[in-house]
Amino acid sequence: MTNINKGLLHRAFSAFVFHPHPGKLLMQQTASEKITFPDMWTNTCCSHxxxxxxxxxxxxxxxxxxxxxxxxxxxxxxxxxxxxxxxxYIAPSDGNPITPWFKLIARDYLFEWWNILLSKKKAETGL
Incomplete structure (x- = not known):
């Protein structure tokens, strides 16, 4: 948090892979060896x-x-x-079982995204 409190941020990206038919999101549990957010559940893939x-x-x-x-x-x-x-966002690695970015995205965006992607898929396939 020292660097974050100084305003030193870093870029990251998250990928969300959805299976279109059963309507499920592929999630992962982060590695135990990670320096930040080890053993936490999150979206499909995260990196920098x-x-x-x-x-x-x-x-x-x-x-x-x-x-x-x-x-x-x-x-x-x-x-x-x-x-x-x-x-x-700013979040400490505080040991909650779900990563803070995934909590934020799930709360504010995930269901809307899924509906948009399903609608787009239906329009492309004519279903």
Whole structure:
């Protein structure tokens, strides 16, 4: 919290993978080895964008959910991801069982997003 209280923020992203037919969200439990928010339940995938160092952007075969979760790019191509929103929050790693960003997103956005995505899917498939 020391860096956060100084106003030093960092960027992160979260991916939410929904299965369209049973209407379920793929969730994960974070690794025990994580420095912040270990062993907590959260959305499908969370990470940090690469910095502006060229050598960090060369990561062969590490694009998308295939690297993170073993989901082949053919099933979840990065080009099919849809940007939904941006949030700004401050939260300590205080041991609650659910990550603070997921609590915030679930409370304020998740059900609306799911309805929008279902409507879009129905319009695309003509169902």
């Amino acid at each position: 964008p690469l910095d502006d160092f060229g050598e960090e952007k060369i990561e062969t075969d590490q694009l998308g959910l295939e690297h993170e979760l073993g989901i082949p790019n053919s099933q979840a191509p990065p080009d099919n991801f849809q940007y939904l929103t941006r949030i700004h």
